[in-house]
């Protein structure tokens with residue numbers, strides 16, 4: 001490498017490295033540190049090592065200063081299951097549509113792809129507000145039930161509402177990678193499978209799913225990650241039963257002012273995300289090596 | 292089979308668009324008592340937003356908080372300021388990084404590319420509270436500046452990804468041809484690489500702008516008392532309860548973002564066709 | 566021989582993006598006998614692939630019927646037809662090993678693993694791929710992939726095997742070797758083959774019967790010799806190998822009828838064509854004997870083709886340039902040389918009119 005080239009690389013990389021090094025890594029390191037510090041009595045921290053922040057979540061605590069409460073673990077598990085459910089619903093909704101769009105003539109494809117991405121650009125909070133309107137007992141859904149002479153069900157402030165809201169806002173995240181995979185699917189393989197006597201369902205299970213697996217996995221990861229740490233959706237649509245770990249974190253920072261505990265919760269979210277990411281990328285790398 | 296797929300897709304698109312339609316319809320509903328019961332067409336909620344309606348002056352009517360018009364304008368101004376600065380910064384830095392990663396060979400190149408994905412993949416709440424703790428630790432007052440810094444972390448990553456994708460699609464032989472014809476590196480960059488890259492940079496910038504205008508979670512943690520942005524303003528309104536004026540703001544936001552996004556996608560489609 | 570496959574009046578039209586209907590199959594009637602090797606031959610776009618896909622059930626037909634052993638297949642979905650296909654692109658499942666690819670037809674029928682494995686090993690042995698069972702398709706050469714596709718299609722012992730230009734991706738030598746192997750395999754298995762190609766040599770070498778197609782119709786069906794020696798139309802004659810086509814009017818003569826072309830060339834033709842009729846004579850370049858008594862002319866071009874020279878000869882009396890073949894040796898005529906082209910009138914095939 002010539003010195004000139006080296007200088008060019010340094011100049012090009014320096015801004016991002018410096019900026020992200022300070023303002024991205026910095027915050028992550030600080031919450032990692034905070035999660036191991038002692039909470040101060042009136043907010044703030046004391047700079048002494050302390051592992052009960054995590055103990056409170058996972059089941060060890062001294063029982064005096066900090067008490068283990070299974071509620072945190074329960075909320076963590078709930079967040080994971082909400083994330084998983086969101087992924088599953090997104091997948092079930094997007095998969096058939098991806099096939100439908102992939103078979104359309106070029107011009108129509110562009111239009112429908114555009115229509116799928118468009119709501120993504122209409123503000124997040126606006127889209128959630130829409131569901132707040134729809135799910136209200138006096139909203140369109142509730143009125144439909146009343147008109148049919150039925151008692152409107154409790155839609156709002158339920159786990160279902162949270163999952164519905166997350167599905168709605170994350171659909172484009174699932175759709176685009178999935179569509180790329182479905183669109184790349186070699187139709188000859190599907191035909192060959194039918195030709196060899198596989199029923200449509202067998203073809204789906206043995207050929208279509210494995211062949212579109214990269215898209216399924218990619219879409220699932222990028223939906224799961226923001227879903228599991230979400231706090232806006234449960235904040236707006238979820239009641240007490242829809243509380244997620246993101247809401248806990250927010251509470252610790254903005255109302256309880258227990259920053260070390262909040263940081264510990266955030267570290268847990270980050271841990272989950274890292275596990276998912278690492279599993280996914282190593283699997284993808286392995287699959288890539290075989291292909 | 293084909294038919295049922297089509298039917299399913301129809302429902303899917305209805306699911307995507309019905310909520311937006313609901314907002315827009317309700318924003319014109321004149322029923323002041325229950326905004327979800329249709330009463331008649333009105334523009335009052337839009338007028339109220341800008342403080343020009345009659346209901347705005349009548350304290351007995353269901354009207355949003357008296358101070359809200361100036362607040363709304365201020366929030367919009369804040370959002371635009373933040374978006375303008377973050378878009379410029381992240382576009383320049385993200386593009387520079389993409390150029391380095393895509394066009395030079397150096398050790399740690401793969402690592403660099405992978406690391407640039409992290410800010411985007413990091414859950415918003417983790418980054419948000421991280422920035423909050425960070426700023427308070429170094430004693431920085433929360434303000435528009437902290438919002439700008441905070442947003443730039445992940446926006447840079449978005450721009451990087453868009454520009455890098457475009458760069459990967461460019462034919463490196465064109466640059467070699469230019470060098471072969473005697474152009475210096477700089478001239479080659481300016482006359483060959485940059486024009487081809489322009490749609491990618493434009494697209495990345497536009498994406499950054501839209502995301503910045505819409506960012507809620509991270510901004511929520513690092514905006515100070517006087518530095519509310521538009522999404523946060525709407526969020527706090529929504530938290531206080533459903534009001535017809537929110538539907539009016541929401542409709543305007545939908546309209547604006549659809550126009551911006553459509554222009555962007557149209558520009559991109561045009562750029563690709565060439 | 567009994568008919569295994571009978572197609573009657575098969576039609577299929579595709580709609581172009583502009584909304585125009587293009588007939589890909591325009592009323593196909595075809596019978597394939599049991600145990601036969603039938604080749605569909607025709608120029609690009611004539612509907613060969615469409616016909617094959619219609620037989621396999623991968624493409625629906627708008628009208629007509631497809632019967633296999635007296636059973637109507639027309640409305641049967643692909644997976645219920647006792648027909649397997651070797652695809653042009655092979656269509657091997659990339660995420661499965663060679664063994665699983667080959668065993669797929671039995672896997673989806675729910676055969677027990679042990680039985681499957683034995684048959685897979687057997688099929689792989691038949692195509693000479695022992696020891697490749699655990700590889701992925703991407704780890705094979707083009708020729709090996711082709712064999713896997715073949716093994717996969719024959720393992721379930723279909724009544725009918727369809728092959729869509731299976732050899733077109735192979736290089737010349739491998740292709741010739743595979744032509745012979747395929748033919749052998751067909752003999753050993755006793756499966757009926759319908760083979761698609763647009764390579765006339767391939768068709769002539771391999772087939773029991775050739776079906777020549779043009780714009781969605783069958784132009785002629787017959788043995789390779791019939792197709793080559795007695796083409797039904799000018800199109801068939803020109804499509805199968807180099808040929809001389811001479812059109813003219815038949816005149817009676819003492820030694821038999823004579824065909825006089827507009828250029829003034831006269832050609833002795835076999836008896837049977839009434840004088841005064843318009844007719845076209847088909848003469849292959851190999852039909853001419855150089856130096857024997859016949860048509861005199863001048864060599865206008867001599868193209869070296871390895872073992873022999875391809876000559877273009879302008880007849881002295883005028884008329885179209887004729888193609889002939891000479892052995893490439895010291896005596897071979899050069900450009901400008903005068904030659905005579907002898908021929909046997911009995912070998913000439915006469916088509917009515919302009920052919």
Ligand SMILES: Nc1ncnc2c1ncn2[C@@H]1O[C@H](COP(=O)(O)OP(=O)(O)OP(=O)(O)O)[C@@H](O)[C@H]1O
Nearest residue numbers: 579580587589608609610611612613614615616763
């Ligand atoms: N799915 C399709 N949509 C529209 N037109 C089609 C489709 N499949 C085939 N055709 C048209 O039908 C005609 C016959 O096509 P077919 O593929 O059967 O030709 P072919 O004889 O196999 O040609 P080749 O030798 O090039 O493979 C062509 O004009 C082709 O353009």
Ligand SMILES: [Mg+2]
Nearest residue numbers: 613614615729
């Ligand atoms: Mg074909």
